[in-house]
Amino acid sequence: MKRALLIGNSDGIGLCLTQTLLQQDWQVTGISRSPSPLDQETQYQHIIQDVLSEEFPESLQKAAAEHGPFDVIVFCVGIAPRLHLGHMETEVKVFEVNLMGALKTLEVMLPKLIEQGAGHIIMLSSIADSVVSNFNPAYCASKAGMTSYLRGLGLALKEKGITLTNIRFGFVDTKMAKAPFKPFQITPEKAAKVILKAIDKKPLQITHPKVMGMAVQMMKLTSTLKIWAG
Numbered sequence: 001m002k003r004a005l006l007i008g009n010s011d012g013i014g015l016c017l018t019q020t021l022l023q024q025d026w027q028v029t030g031i032s033r034s035p036s037p038l039d040q041e042t043q044y045q046h047i048i049q050d051v052l053s054e055e056f057p058e059s060l061q062k063a064a065a066e067h068g069p070f071d072v073i074v075f076c077v078g079i080a081p082r083l084h085l086g087h088m089e090t091e092v093k094v095f096e097v098n099l100m101g102a103l104k105t106l107e108v109m110l111p112k113l114i115e116q117g118a119g120h121i122i123m124l125s126s127i128a129d130s131v132v133s134n135f136n137p138a139y140c141a142s143k144a145g146m147t148s149y150l151r152g153l154g155l156a157l158k159e160k161g162i163t164l165t166n167i168r169f170g171f172v173d174t175k176m177a178k179a180p181f182k183p184f185q186i187t188p189e190k191a192a193k194v195i196l197k198a199i200d201k202k203p204l205q206i207t208h209p210k211v212m213g214m215a216v217q218m219m220k221l222t223s224t225l226k227i228w229a230g
Contacts, residue, residue, distance in 0.1 A: 001043075003027045005063055005070045007051070007105060008077035010034040012174035013124065016192040017074065018044070029067040031059055032077075051077055051101035052093070060108040069116050072199055073109055075123040077101050080139040094138035099145050106153075113162050120163045122198055123150055127170045127207060154204045163202040167195065170209055184209045 003026065009018045010032040018038060021028050027043050030036055033050035045067055049059040064070070079097050081090050102123055113119030128136070129143040147166055154164035171185040186209065194208045 001025065001027050002071045003029070003068065004072045004074065005029050005031070005068070005109070006074045006076060007031045007101075008075065010036045010046075012076070013169075013172060013188045013191045013195070014074070014076035016188040017076070017195050020192050020196060027067070029063050029070075031056075031063060051097055051104065056101075057104055057108050060105065064109065064112055069112065070109075070119065072120045072122065073105070073113075074195065075102050075105050075121070078124065078126070078139075080136050082135055083137055091138040095142045095145075098139065098142035102146055103149075110157075110162070114160050117161050119161075120165065120199065120202060122165045122167060122195060124195075125150065125166050125168050127168050129168060151205065163204075165198045165203055166205045167198060168205065168207045169194075 004021055006014050006018055006021075006028060007030075008014050009030040011034070014030070014032070015037070018028050018030060018036075022038070022041055022043055025043070029045045029047070030038075031047045031049050033048065035048060036044070036046040038044050039046045045063075047059050047063060049056055053059075077097060079094055081094065084090060106121070109121070113121070123146065125147045126139075126143040128140045129147040131140045133140045147168065150164060150166040154166065157164050169186075169191060171183065172191050173185055173187050191208075194206060198206055
């Protein structure tokens with residue numbers, strides 16, 4: 001039986017992916033700051049923990065010890081509050097959740113996969129990684145840092161037998177998508193299918209939808225983008 005660890009899976013993309021994996025007879029362990037509606041499933045275990053908590057690394061260790069080894073680890077966590085210049089502490093929180101949460105996950109789980117000599121880590125970045133936004137600068141910058149780091153780390157891990165996939169989504173119909181204009185928006189179910197494809201094909205990076213990625217690149221040539229409004 002294949003085993004997966006999903007971080008940030010109590011709703012949205014993570015929840016849809018969890019449901020799909022369970023339907024395909026995977027053993028799934030989830031970690032999120034909220035309870036899961038799936039905690040009664042026989043092949044599912046849920047740990048309530050916030051990535052900002054000092055206990056988050058310990059929860060990862062516990063999940064690995066009790067429910068591992070994992071074939072696939074998926075980091076689905078992300079926040080995108082609108083910039084408020086009077087509350088810069090929120091900007092710090094965005095980096096701590098989006099970027100440092102991913103790095104803390106890698107710090108704990110990557111050595112275990114290297115010891116196994118196999119495994120697949122999938123992290124959800126964003127097409128916003130190439131956007132300059134006056135509405136969500138921290139979100140875009142945190143995703144830019146994430147994407148740049150994952151590209152380099154993914155190349156370094158190839159010789160270890162580990163795959164690291166960075167998935168750059170555009171707008172997905174979740175509670176985080178607050179922009180008034182959401183071109184090429186997809187459903188969480190569609191996003192989960194993209195992740196399933198990544199599990200099967202094991203690419204270093206996926207941009208979806210591709211047309212969104214192309215549109216962002218074209219718009220960058222002419223102006224500073226402001227479409228990521230909160």
